Amino acid sequence: MTASRSKIVAALLVLASTACATGSYRSGMPVEYVNARETSITDGTGIESRDIISMTDAMVRDMLANYAISGRRVAPVVILDSKHFENDSSHPINKNLITDRLRIHLTRAANGRIRFIARERIGMVEQERALKRDGIVGNATLGRTRQVSGSDYRLAGRIMSLDGRNGRTGLNSSYYLISFEMVDLETSEIVWGNSYEFKKIGGDDVSYR
Amino acid sequence: MDLIRTFALLATLSVTTLAACQITPRDELVPSCLHNPNVVSWNRPIRMNTVGLTDPSFRRRGLPFRRRANLIAVRDTGSRPTSTGTMEVWASFRNCTNETVELDVRAHFFSIELFPIEQSSEWRQLYLAANSVGSFKELSTDRDRVAHYYIEVREAR
Numbered sequence: 001m002t003a004s005r006s007k008i009v010a011a012l013l014v015l016a017s018t019a020c021a022t023g024s025y026r027s028g029m030p031v032e033y034v035n036a037r038e039t040s041i042t043d044g045t046g047i048e049s050r051d052i053i054s055m056t057d058a059m060v061r062d063m064l065a066n067y068a069i070s071g072r073r074v075a076p077v078v079i080l081d082s083k084h085f086e087n088d089s090s091h092p093i094n095k096n097l098i099t100d101r102l103r104i105h106l107t108r109a110a111n112g113r114i115r116f117i118a119r120e121r122i123g124m125v126e127q128e129r130a131l132k133r134d135g136i137v138g139n140a141t142l143g144r145t146r147q148v149s150g151s152d153y154r155l156a157g158r159i160m161s162l163d164g165r166n167g168r169t170g171l172n173s174s175y176y177l178i179s180f181e182m183v184d185l186e187t188s189e190i191v192w193g194n195s196y197e198f199k200k201i202g203g204d205d206v207s208y209r
Numbered sequence: 210m211d212l213i214r215t216f217a218l219l220a221t222l223s224v225t226t227l228a229a230c231q232i233t234p235r236d237e238l239v240p241s242c243l244h245n246p247n248v249v250s251w252n253r254p255i256r257m258n259t260v261g262l263t264d265p266s267f268r269r270r271g272l273p274f275r276r277r278a279n280l281i282a283v284r285d286t287g288s289r290p291t292s293t294g295t296m297e298v299w300a301s302f303r304n305c306t307n308e309t310v311e312l313d314v315r316a317h318f319f320s321i322e323l324f325p326i327e328q329s330s331e332w333r334q335l336y337l338a339a340n341s342v343g344s345f346k347e348l349s350t351d352r353d354r355v356a357h358y359y360i361e362v363r364e365a366r
Contacts, residue, residue, distance in 0.1 A: 037331065037332070053331055054331040054332070054333070057330060058331070060350060061330065061347065061348040061349070064348065064350050064352075065292070067292045067293055070293050071292055071293040109327070109350035109351075113293075
């Protein structure tokens with residue numbers, strides 16, 4: 001009777017240790033899709049998908065409510081890319097995640113109220129224009145224009161951060177301020193500006209790539 | 210024996226009184242916390258141009274039904290057109306507790322036929338200090354078809 005009780009206790013101990021091991025070390029965990037708009041177990045104190053989605057959504061809505069940008073009778077021409085969007089924070093991030101999402105959602109939502117030009121793709125455009133003018137390729141359906149389109153406004157911005165670490169608790173904190181400004185390319189006037197800020201505290205050491 | 214019974218009775222009464230103190234907040238009788246005409250509870254049909262509290266936990270339990278207060282009260286909600294013709298919606302909240310409350314709030318926009326004309330806005334965090342008020346504002350992206358809105362509130366995540 002005592003022997004069988006010992007066996008049961010031993011079995012329970014083994015089960016408990018196995019459960020602990022699988023709980024902390026999740027090797028072999030199947031890949032699963034998670035909601036990019038919510039926090040997840042791998043989140044750190046850096047800029048996460050939820051921050052990018054929330055930030056760009058807020059900026060799109062605010063730009064579309066700005067008269068200078070989307071209220072004019074003739075839609076302004078805008079360059080919106082990451083060339084003048086600087087990362088001054090301690091956190092590595094692909095800036096195109098922010099500017100591309102902003103431009104794509106703004107293009108879809110603006111529905112003609114704002115016109116965007118792809119200055120980043122100017123090489124691609126010039127190459128095709130040269131082929132057309134040399135008679136190597138035809139004119140396609142839209143015909144020719146004398147020049148490539150100029151622009152009225154361009155997005156500029158900056159990602160800034162203030163980081164801290166509590167030596168006693170080991171907790172990290174990061175405060176982020178991301179500024180967005182639309183600059184008039186003739187007068188240098190800032191016709192629209194907004195910012196997005198947040199602060200995070202966490203103990204886990206997450207590396208960003 | 211009688212002494213033990215008396216002590217037991219006194220102890221029971223003390224525990225009951227203490228428990229009552231915990232579930233009966235100081236500001237229980239604030240009218241806006243008891244009556245929320247602009248609010249749609251989580252288990253009721255959705256009405257346009259209102260605020261929906263999606264978490265049942267916003268309701269304070271343990272009080273008689275008629276006196277049940279809300280942890281969060283919606284003071285008012287409304288909308289107005291912006292200079293570009295998009296819709297700006299807002300809702301102001303009151304924290305009916307003695308602690309800071311963190312909320313996630315977002316807005317949905319609908320056409321006159323109640324068609325969802327654009328994606329809902331992303332959740333925005335709203336921090337309400339104890340017994341304080343705070344406001345949420347959101348803008349639509351559409352300008353020509355937007356006619357109705359619905360604001361959703363949940364506990365911050």
